Every structure is written in C-alpha cells, then in structure tokens.
Amino acid sequence: MKDAEMKIESVGSDATVEQLESALSSTPKDAADQYTPLDWALWRKYYIVALVSTFTLMAQMGSALVNPSFVTIASDLHVTVEEASYSITIYMLFAGVFPLFIAPFANVYGRRPLYLFFTILSIVGFIVAAVSPSWGGLIAGRVISAIGCSIPLGIGAATICDLFPQGQRGLPMGIFAWATTNGPHIAPLAGGYISQAYGWRWCNWISAIIEGGLLLLAIFTLPETLVSDNPDGEAKRSAMQRMLYFGKIVDRRIQLRDFFLPLRLVKYAAVTLPCIMYMVNLSYGSPLFAVTGSFISASVYHFDLGQTGLFLGLPLTVGCVLGELSAGWVSDLIINTYARYHGGYRKAEARLYLLPLVLLTAIGTATFGYCIEERKPWIQAAVCMAVSGFGTQIATTVTYTYCCDSYPSQSSDVSVVINLLKSLFAFNVGFYALPTADQLGFTAGFTIFAAISAAVTIPVFILIIYGEKIRRTQGNPSSSASNSQ
Secondary structure (H helix, E strand, C coil), X not given: CHHHHHHHHHHCCCCCHHHHHHHHCCCCCCHHHCCCXXXXXXXHHHHHXXXXXXXXXXXXXXXXXXXXXXXXXXXXXXXXXXXXCHHHHHHHHHHHHCHHHHHHHHCCCCXXXXXXXXXXXXXXXXXXXXXXCCHHHHHHHHHHHHHHHHHHHHHHHHHHHHHCCHHHCHHHHXXXXXXXXXXXXXXXXXXXXHHHHHCCHHHHHXXXXXXXXXXXXXXXXXXXXXXXXXXXXXXXXXXXXXXXXXXXXXXXXXXXXXXCHHHHHHHCHHXXXXXXXXXXXXXXXXXXXXXXXXXXXXXXXXXXXXHHHHHHHHHHHHHHHHHHHCCHHHHHHHXXXXXXXXCCCCCHHHHHHHHHHHHHHHHHHHHHHHHHHCCCCHHHHHHHHHHHHHHHHHHHHHXXXXXXXXXXXHHHHHHHHHHHHHHHXXXXXXXXXXXXXXXXXXXXXXXXXXXXXXXXXXXXXXXXXXXXXXXXXXXXXCCCCCCCC
C-alpha cells in the first residue's frame, strides 16, 4: 500500500480522476485485494457484458415489439392509434424513473440480486399485459414490466465500470450502448410478423418467455461485480458461496437522501451537457420514428404489419450497427493514442472527438420528414432513418463512456441520470410528434425536431477544449453513496 500512496502523492493534490487511475494502474495489489472484477479473465468479463447487454436489449425490445401493432391494438381495445402508442411511452417513463429509487440498493447490496428479482417482476408484467382484456390492464402490465426491465438500463453501465478500467471501457460500453439503442429497432422486425401471425398479445408472451430464459442464465452464471469493502472475506468465499450470497456487499446504511443523490450530478457540466445531447438525439433519432412509423406505414406506404415492422426496424438497426462500428473501439483507440503522447494520461475529453458524427441524427431526421411529406419512395425514407440511427448510436456511446470516464466512482449514479433524463424526454414524444406533423407538415415538423437535436449537440463541443478545466473547477462528487468502483 505504500507504493500506492507514493503514486497518489506524485500526481499532486489537484489530480483528476483519470490521473489517479493512471497512477494506480501499475500498483501491485495486496493479497487481500486479489478478488476484484478488474482482474477477472477477459473472456469472463465479456461474457458478463454480453449477458447484461442482452438483458438491456430485451428490456428495450419488450417496449417496442408492439410498435407495428398500434392500429390493431386501437381497434381491439377501442382506443385511438395515438392512445395505443402510449403503451410504449408509459413503458419508457417508468423504465427511466424507477432506477433512481433502486440505485442505492445496487451500491450496497450489489448488482446480482437486483438483476434476479426484477427480472422476475418483468416476467409477471409481460404476462399481465398479454392476458389483459382491457386498455387499463394492458397499461398496468406495461408499467410492471417496465419497472422490472429498468434495472439493466439503470445499472448496466455501472456493471461494466466494475469490470474494466478507463482505457478499456469503450468497446464494452459500446456493446451495452448498442443494446440500449437498438432494442427498439430490432423489436419491430419480429413484432410485425408475430402480430400478423398470432396477434399482438403474443408480443408480450414472447417477451415473458425470453426474460425467463435470461433469468435462468443469470441465476447460474452472473456473478456479483460490485467490489466488497471486505475483500479479504470475499476472497475466502468459494465461487458457489459468492453466487448464493444475498446481503450487504458494502457495509453501510441506506439513508433517505441516497435515493436522490444521483440527481446531484446534474450540476456537473460533464454530465449535464452530454446527457441533454443524448436525450434529445435519441428521442428524435429513435422513439420519434417508433411513435409515428405505424401511422406513416399504413397511410403513406400502405404496408401490412410485417412490412411495417421491417420499415421501422431494419433501417435504424443497420444505421446503429454502422454507428457502433465507428464508436466504441474507435473511442478506445483515440483515448489510448492520446495517452501514448501524454505520459499515459487518458483524458476523458479525447472521446468527444467523435462528436461531429452526432450531427447526422439531425440530418437524417430532417430529410426523413421531407421524404414522407413529398411521398418519396420508401427506400429513400429508410436511408434517412439509417443516417439518423448512425448519429444516434454515436451520441449514445460517447455519452455513456465520457460521463463514466469523468466520474468513474459515480458510474452507477451516472447511468441512472442518463437513463432518467432520456426517458423523461422520450416519454413526451408520443404526445406531440404526430399532432405537430399534422399541423405543420412532416417537412417543417421533423426539421424543427432536427434543429433542436443539432442545437443541443453544439454546446458539448465546448467540453473538448474546456471540459477538463471545468471538471477540475467543479470538483468530484462525493462518493459516499456510489461505490461502483
């Protein structure tokens, strides 16, 4: 431990988080510290990333499998198509808000118990939605399933930060971010054909079945990743004992203020500016198409349910895949190249060099609106959606990695704030997207949405130059409630 203290002293009292992490990266660990997820085999880390990302993917797919079926749901339950779209927006709202109230438990009792318990809750919710004969029952089931599926969305990024140091987070965080963004895009590909062949209720049944399979995998293969404050005792437990252990990982009391502590991060520019960029670009690069696509497909292109699913899902999925191929590993390359020329110091702002690509969201959204109003061939509209998806994926990966790099000890809270702001903003899209397009036209309406996306992206460029200085001036949040690393 003396070596570690000397390394900390060597970087100075005003050292940033990245400098401290860099200084400690080569420090030998005491024997009692050997049990840490940072030291696990790479294959094991990426298995956990894959499993958590699959949970996240299914959480998002569960919200969107019914997207192509809004017209059918409206007819079956005697509501309007706009009201039918609320089944996805209400899901987004609860999936975003609920992690705020569960994050303190994740930081004390660990990640594993929450993944298990809330997956069971999600299964119950999807079953309720599948069997409900009324509109109210469907909404109740969607709320329960959203709460159950909120956990991977809320603590998934923190789980990845448990496993990887700063210079290695870009790729795994990109995988997680891709799952976060693309669940709603992949879902309609299957949802349209499921609804067409078996009815819209089976979209909820299938979600329940897949969540059940993931639950079994998690029970037997998902270990705890939160670092214990008693590493000596943790190391003495067998692998089976650690999997069966349910209790405090960090020995401290949960207080009422802990449930609101994540919100303190809103005052930090390195969190707030990227989060605003992310919530707007994601909302106008994904949910906007989801809540308007069923109407557009039926009224403009006269697609059936299967074709509607393909139209809603395939372009955005392709765009986001290409976006992630240009994001996660590239941001790792950029930040590690920066470190090579700066004495091993990994500056978080180096990841923001990808920001210009985020502006593709605005370009794709504006041109999509033009294609719809002018009744252009569907392939042109699909290309515009893919361009928007590309920019949206860049925004997602950049936001998660940069914010977690800036405040790694608060990565669990960072993840909660990102998900909360995104969900609160996206929740409202379903209430005004179609009315705006109806009153102003798709060209003007979608151009306004695109302009807002671009406007909130530009201020983040300031962080490239002044971000480190701003973070140093504002200081680091207290880590008393966030022990994610």
